[in-house]
Amino acid sequence: MTGSREAVLGRIRAALATAGPVAAQPVPREYDRRGALAPGSPEAIELLVDRLIDYRAEVQVVAPAEVTAAVARALGDAASVVVPRGLPDDVLAACEQDGRQVVGDLSEIPLTAAQLDGIDAVVTGARVAIALSGTIVLDGGPDQGRRAITLVPDLHVIVLRADQVVQTVPEAIALLDPTAPLTMISGPSATSDIELQRVEGVHGPRTLRVVIVG
Amino acid sequence: MTTFLGVPLRRHAHAPESPLRGTESFPQAARRELANPQLRANLAHATATIRAKRAAVVGELADWEALRDSGSAIKADVMARLPELLEQFEAAFTARGGTVHWAADADEANRIVTELVRATGADEVIKIKSMATQEIGLNEYLEEQGIAAVETDLAELIVQLGHDKPSHILVPAIHRNRTEIRDIFVSEMTGVVEGLTDDPRELAMAARTHLRRKFLSARVAVSGANFGIADTGTLCVVESEGNGRMCLTLPDTLITVMGIEKLLPTFADLEVFLQLLPRSSTGERMNPYTSLWSGVTPGDGPQDLHVVLLDNGRTNALADEVGRAALHCIRCSACLNVCPVYERTGGHAYGSVYPGPIGAVLTPQLTGMQGHDDPNASLPYASSLCGACYDACPVKINIPELLVELRARSVDDERGGMPGGWDAAMKAASWVMSDPKRFAAAEKGLQLGRIVAGRDRKISTLPPPLSGWTQSRDLPAPPAQTFRAWWRETHPEEQA
Numbered sequence: 001m002t003g004s005r006e007a008v009l010g011r012i013r014a015a016l017a018t019a020g021p022v023a024a025q026p027v028p029r030e031y032d033r034r035g036a037l038a039p040g041s042p043e044a045i046e047l048l049v050d051r052l053i054d055y056r057a058e059v060q061v062v063a064p065a066e067v068t069a070a071v072a073r074a075l076g077d078a079a080s081v082v083v084p085r086g087l088p089d090d091v092l093a094a095c096e097q098d099g100r101q102v103v104g105d106l107s108e109i110p111l112t113a114a115q116l117d118g119i120d121a122v123v124t125g126a127r128v129a130i131a132l133s134g135t136i137v138l139d140g141g142p143d144q145g146r147r148a149i150t151l152v153p154d155l156h157v158i159v160l161r162a163d164q165v166v167q168t169v170p171e172a173i174a175l176l177d178p179t180a181p182l183t184m185i186s187g188p189s190a191t192s193d194i195e196l197q198r199v200e201g202v203h204g205p206r207t208l209r210v211v212i213v214g
Numbered sequence: 215m216t217t218f219l220g221v222p223l224r225r226h227a228h229a230p231e232s233p234l235r236g237t238e239s240f241p242q243a244a245r246r247e248l249a250n251p252q253l254r255a256n257l258a259h260a261t262a263t264i265r266a267k268r269a270a271v272v273g274e275l276a277d278w279e280a281l282r283d284s285g286s287a288i289k290a291d292v293m294a295r296l297p298e299l300l301e302q303f304e305a306a307f308t309a310r311g312g313t314v315h316w317a318a319d320a321d322e323a324n325r326i327v328t329e330l331v332r333a334t335g336a337d338e339v340i341k342i343k344s345m346a347t348q349e350i351g352l353n354e355y356l357e358e359q360g361i362a363a364v365e366t367d368l369a370e371l372i373v374q375l376g377h378d379k380p381s382h383i384l385v386p387a388i389h390r391n392r393t394e395i396r397d398i399f400v401s402e403m404t405g406v407v408e409g410l411t412d413d414p415r416e417l418a419m420a421a422r423t424h425l426r427r428k429f430l431s432a433r434v435a436v437s438g439a440n441f442g443i444a445d446t447g448t449l450c451v452v453e454s455e456g457n458g459r460m461c462l463t464l465p466d467t468l469i470t471v472m473g474i475e476k477l478l479p480t481f482a483d484l485e486v487f488l489q490l491l492p493r494s495s496t497g498e499r500m501n502p503y504t505s506l507w508s509g510v511t512p513g514d515g516p517q518d519l520h521v522v523l524l525d526n527g528r529t530n531a532l533a534d535e536v537g538r539a540a541l542h543c544i545r546c547s548a549c550l551n552v553c554p555v556y557e558r559t560g561g562h563a564y565g566s567v568y569p570g571p572i573g574a575v576l577t578p579q580l581t582g583m584q585g586h587d588d589p590n591a592s593l594p595y596a597s598s599l600c601g602a603c604y605d606a607c608p609v610k611i612n613i614p615e616l617l618v619e620l621r622a623r624s625v626d627d628e629r630g631g632m633p634g635g636w637d638a639a640m641k642a643a644s645w646v647m648s649d650p651k652r653f654a655a656a657e658k659g660l661q662l663g664r665i666v667a668g669r670d671r672k673i674s675t676l677p678p679p680l681s682g683w684t685q686s687r688d689l690p691a692p693p694a695q696t697f698r699a700w701w702r703e704t705h706p707e708e709q710a
Contacts, residue, residue, distance in 0.1 A: 005316040008474065011529035012297050018533045027287040030280035031486065051499060107513045113430045113464050133489075133500035146514040147463045147505075151456065152430075170485035178446035178481040179310065181511045184488075184504035189456035192496065193369035193385060194392055194414040195256075196263045202368065202418050203425065204456025204503065 035132065035167025044131045044165050045212055051134025055187025056200050057208040067159065067213055068094045071123060074157040074209040075100065078120035082111065082149050086142025087123065091159050095123055105149050116152035122205075123157045124150055129165045130172045134187065136160065136210070137172060139180040147181055156205040158185075162214040232320075233351045234527075234581050236565020239592035241686070243563040244555075253389050253560050260388045264551045267497025268606070274499070275489070284486045286610040289542035292477050293532065299444040299477045300523065306447025310509020312519040320350035320526050327352060327436060327469055328359050330520055334467050336361075336434045340425075342451060342458045343367035344438025345383060345545055346471045346524055348567040349580075352436070363436065364428055366457035368421050375402040381561030381569065383547040384495050389560055392417065425457065435461035435516070439472040440491065440544070442521070446481045448508040449521065452491060452501050462505045468516040473524050475532075475541040487544065490608035495546035527580035536616045537579035542609045543572050549603035549613060555596055564596065565589050571603035571613045578620060586628060594620035657699075660692040667691030 037044040049059050062070040071094035075081060080101040083092065095102045103119060105111055111119075125143030129136045136158055138144045150156055166172050176182060189204030200206065231237050247253060272278050292299060304314045317323035331339055339356065341347065341363050353363040353374075365374045372387040373380050376398045380386030387395070392412040399406055399417060403424050410420060437458070441450040449470055451458050462468060478487065484506075492501045510519055531537025550556045550570030561569035566577040574593040583591040594617045597603075603613040646652045667673045673689040675681065683689070701708070 004318045004322060007318050008316050008523070008525045008529065009297050009300065011525065012300075012474070012532060015529050015533035016294070016296070019535065019538065025287060025290060027291060028280070028283050031277040031284055031489075032280075033485075055502070110513065117426075117430055130500070133492075135500045140511065140514055147459070148515075151459050151463055169489050170482075173482060173485040173488075176481075178443070178448050178506070179508050181514055182504075182506035183459065184500070184506075186498070186500040186502050188502070189454065190502050191368045191418050191455045193367070193372065193387060194395055194417055196260050196385070197414045199415045199418040202422055202455040202457065203366070203429065203460050 031170075032168055033170040035171065037131065037167040039166045039171070040161075040163040042214075044167050045162055045214060047167065048129055048131035048134060048165050049212070051131065052187065052208075052210055055134055055190075055208075057134075057187045057210055059210045059212065061212045061214055064213055067091060067211065068097075070211045071095070071157060071159060072097045074211055075121055075123070075155070078155055080119045081121040081123055082116065082119045082153060083123055084143055084145025084149065086144075087125070088143065088159075091123060091125075105145050107146070110146065111149070113148060113152060116148060119153045121155040121157060122149050122153045123159065126158050126160050126164060128172045128175050129160055130169055131165055131167045133169060135169075135172070136185045137176065138183045138185065139177060140182075141180075147183055150183065150185075151204055154201075154205055155207045155209070156185075156188075157209045157211065159211045159213065162212060165212070232581075233349050233567045234577055234590075236562075236589050238565070239589045240559075240563060240565070240596045241592060243565060243589075244559040244596070245685070247559045247563045250560075252391070254558060256389055256391050257557050257560055260385065261551045261557045264497055268494060268548060268551070269497075271493045271497055271499055275493070281486055281489055282608055282610050285490050285544075285608055286542065288478060288483050288486060289609050292475070292479060293538050293541060295479070296474065296477070296532070299479060300474060302444040303442055303447055303477060304523075306445065307449075307509055307519075307521060308447075310447060311517075312447070312509045312521060315520060315522045317522050317524050317526070320524075323350050323471060323522050323524050323526065324352055324355040326522050327471065328356060328361065330467070330469050331356070331361050331434055332359075334434050334518075336432075336467075338362040338364060338428075338432065339434045339436050339469075340364050340366050340428055340432040340461050340465065341370075341435070342437040342453065342461045343370045343386070344436075344471065345567060346438045346473050347436060348380065350471070350524070350526060352471070364425075364432075366425055366428070366455075366461060367453075368418060368455060368457075371421055371425070372398060375399070379562060380567065382550060383545050383568065383570070383573075384550075385547075389562070425460075429457075429460040429464055432461075432465045434467045434469070435465040437461060437468065437470045439470050439476055439521070441484065441487060442472050442477050443481050443484070443508075444477050444479050446508050448481060448506050450484065451505045452488075453504075454496070454502045456503055459503050459505055462507065463515050465516055467518040468520070470519075470521045471524055472521055473526075474528055491544055491546055494548040494606070494608040527582075530582060531576070531579040534579075536575065536619050539611055539616055540572065540575045540579050542611050543576060544609060546608055548606040548608065552602040552606045554598055554600060554602070559596075564593060566593075571597060571617075572607075572611065575611075575613055575616045575620065583620075583624060583627070586624075591624050594624060654698070657696045660696060663689075663692040664694065 127139040188208040356363045369387040382388040396412040440452045556570040578590045599614045671691040676684045
């Protein structure tokens, strides 16, 4: 295998030499690296809500005092919910309402995929959201947990703080830690493979509900 | 005995069939595909739909052209610095607990993946749709080695269950409609609910049920990669259904096969490509799921990570300007969806897993064109050169220019041997037209054309070698009177 490494690199160098030296060209960066809307501004949130609804996600924008009620509403009739260890208290309180079974995903005893498959919902925070594309980014932080918990249960509730909403993709990328396992979510899972007719919910959570706390 | 007509018949001695090469030339395959009205109806609907969606979301971004310029320049930079960037990627991915393998060709890549799967003791792998693994025929190779490869993308599953070949880079089952898909599910899928209809939602849910068990129990997954980031060792998979996340997250072992050209220099470069790719490919502002991983994260996701860096002809392509430009491709398929030739012939006519305009450039560059009788030598002609593909390409690959260059090369390759039918026809025309008497004599023959044409005034078939022209075109009947005859009649005073 080492042989192929040297062979491939050698062939690349030879190929580049055949074509003659290539002068280093500066990469133009004339695109918008920052949007006109301030992070967390009502306009940025309005744009995000519009995009999320377009993807058939369900969105509530609420005041800080209403978080518990909003998350409880988002959980609906889910009888069980998995939570990461670092969920804020007011969000956790909503999970515990209505006699719901709350399962903590602690890294010492991670739940198996089969166990997760038996749980109705998951509630997490997020790292950042991109208004322009309707995208929410998870980075595995304490309020988000392992990737598997936001994947297997059928309902995902994301609680987003208003100040986490930026307008453009470059603003979000600048905030991310590349060494973290990152998942970008734009609406519930969807397919367009049959006559290009969009069907929400294939293998990931079929329902995505977002609570934005302004 | 056959009469020699200037077009020698040769066999495809040096061009075995592979995922990058069919058994017949584009014109032959296209003629068959064109005769399938169902295929044409499916394609017309699908490509028109994606075109409209793409145009709408691209129109939303005022900085779209600036993003294209940036994307194009980043790719040119990657090609110029490829050895350095690959070594940087390898160091970063290895430092975070991953293992990097290098494969010179398809066979080596297949062997590496097989050994890695065998080491886990598994006899089944779940797969994310990937052009690189299609290109090397990985599924077929694994099957031969007793390992089942289960495609988990809905369209790939449709293709796999239908014992079919993909016909589009992004939507491989674009040639199938809902009724055909229903029939495939009913006959090939175990445990299908009784009375399954052809409603797309019902079909998608049947696929969900079918694959759920596999996802929850699989130990090994195989993926491709949309991007590899050199400075951080990050791999990126862009998808819609969540089947990708399932494969990337739940198994213990993840093996990624990535073409060496898929690198981007820095993590920040994603800000350009995550805008260009989804809008160009599916016409969405962003695809539903994007996964990024830079090595092993303890306690989260696969703990045994591998990436196979694949050459398989890419260094051939890199050695010349056409190939190098084609390697900029990010496999968005925007060029397919705007191409009038693709829209009518479909993806199977190209004989390669890379169909459409970019496939017509990339395929012959990856395989080389092995003479006139190589089916891939016909691919540069699979275009009207209308330029729509260049306009649509998010990284500004000038596909029509590359196709013209490849045509010139294939013509140059043919020089010096037996004169072809085209050469002979041109020489004959030159001889006739250089003498007024010969030209007048030739004109008399035109009247015959009117008889051949019949009532609809169209000639659909001419005898060989002119049949080459009328195979794909009707010839209008000649006029009742030639211009020269009309001139003599209307200008008698001009006659000498």
